[in-house]
Amino acid sequence: MDGGSVRGGANQKHSNITLKTCREGNGLSVQGAQWLKGIVTVQVRGGQPERLVNLALAGGLQLSSIRWTSRGLLEFELSVGDFFELRPYLKQTGCRVHVTKRKGLPFLMVKAERRMFFTGGIALFFAIIFLLSSLVWSVDVQGNVKLTEDQIRQAARQEGLYPMQWSFRLADADVLSKELVKRLPGSSWVGVEKKGTKVIIRVAEQTIPDDAPLQNPRHLVASADAVVTEIIADAGRPVVKKNTKVKKGQTLISGMIGGEENSRIVVATGKVRGLVWYEFDIESPLVQHAKVYTGEKHTKWYAVIGSRALQLTGYGKDPYESSETIAHEEKASWRSWSLPIGRMKETIMETRMEERTLTEDEAKSVGILQAKADLLVKAGPDSVIRKEIVLHEKAENGKVYMKVLFEVEQSIVQEMPLVQMQGD
Incomplete structure (x- = not known):
């Protein structure tokens, strides 16, 4: 029946019998039954097409949508079973029929069978995607400081939350959050959020103030030779003033306050800044x-x-x-x-x-920049380079050699424990 035509026997003379139409029957129920059997649309060529239709209808065949095409050919629809019953009438009328369209369940099944592997592959692909998206592929932990990530992951595993776990086996996020708070001492809140195949555990830890360390009575002394640029005593008695030159180890803020008869010892605290000098020997190559x-x-x-x-x-x-x-x-x-x-x-x-290849000036600038970076690490993050003086420089053997003096303003505070001697 594919793409072919069915031809009757001997040609007969054209008949003038009036073309009849098929009965509608039970409407949609008839069409539904024909769709289950399969419906073909045929075009009649040659012979006596009007007589063919009348004979087929008289013989009990069910024809529908009978019409003339723009090419002058008679066209109608019938079921697959009736199509094979049409052969005797074709012989009587000398007509040929050509199938132009097929529809209905049998033809869909044939197409599905031809595309079985393609359809199966699509179904398998979506099944794999569904299974992969139903798994927890990763568990991220955020917000923890004191609690270790291993502790949190272990607590989550005890609640059934771990990589390669099925999503539908997990408890609700609210339930997981409450159970994880119980299992993690030191946590004040735990949030569980699922984003696709990833689960994020956010932890808020309890804030417990650290115990203030016990401090012994002390002086604040100079950590280096310097000229004081700023001194602020929060506790204790300032001994030196601004613009005073001090030696390393000299007392800046004393931990002893009061007179000779009513003196007492305290923990000296405060801020003292001063100008300190550093001398650097710099070697900077001319070829970088x-x-x-x-x-x-x-x-x-x-x-x-x-x-x-x-x-x-x-x-x-x-x-x-x-x-x-x-x-x-x-x-x-x-x-x-x-x-x-x-x-x-x-x-x-x-x-x-x-x-x-650098010029001497360029090599000199590179060397000084590197020395400044090293100096700021040594002097502290709050230090400021106020001045630089090149004491000596020369270029030989492909390098620039310099001796540079840097003036730096920095904190010059150093603690020194204070022990009070008591007499008998």
């Missing part, structure tokens, strides 16, 4: 080496499933002697769901070491 990118690059693609990556392209050894690799990962997502599958791109960029 720096890493630069050549512009050449090589790309590798990976398929990512969970925490594993399968390389797809870019096999073989890296073509560059020196290179730097940058990785960029993209996860598949659907609405607010983040799926555990995706892709990763690795870009391998070629690099080379490039030499740059």
Whole structure:
């Protein structure tokens, strides 16, 4: 019946019998029954098409949608069973029929059978996606300071929350939060949030004030030779004034207050800043080496499933002697769901070491900048470089040699325990 035609026997003369129409029957019920059996649309060619229709209707065949096409051909619909019963009438009228359209359940089943593997593959793909999205692939812990991540993960595991667990087996987020607070001493609140295949545990820990350390009576003394630029005594008695030159170890704020008869010892506290001098010997090479990118690059693609990556392209050894690799990962997502599958791109960029020859002034600036960075680390984060003086400089053997004096304003406080001697 596919694409073919059924032809009657001997041709007969054209009949002038009036074309009849088929009865509608029970309407939708008849059409539904025919759809289950299968319906074909045929075009009649040659012979006596009007007589063919009348004979078929008289013989009990059910024809519908009888019409003339724009090409002057008679067209009608009938069931698959009636199509095969049409052969005797074709022989009587000398007509041929050509199937132009097929519809109904039998034809759908044939198409489904032909596309069975394709349909099955689609169904399997969505089933795998559904199963993968129903798993917890990762558990992230945020907000913990005193509680370790292992403690929190262990408590979550005891409540059934861990990677590769089915989402539908987890308790409600509110229930998990309450149970985790019970299992984590020191936590005041625990929030559980599920985002696709990832679960985030946020912890708010109890704030317990630290016990203030016990302090012994003390003086505050100078940590280096300096000129005092600022002195503020919060507790104790200031001994020196602003613009006073002090030696290392000299008392700045005394822990003894009061007169000789009514004196007592306290914990001296306060702020003292002063100008301190540092001398640096600097060596700065005239030839600097720096890493630069050549512009050449090589790309590798990976398929990512969970925490594993399968390389797809870019096999073989890296073509560059020196290179730097940058990785960029993209996860598949659907609405607010983040799926555990995706892709990763690795870009391998070629690099080379490039030499740059500096002038003496440039090498001098580079050396001084490096010395300042080292000085600020040594003097403390609140220190300020006020002045720099180059005492000596020379260039030889491909380097610039300098002796530089830096004037730095910094904290010059150092604690010294104070022990009161008691007589008998």
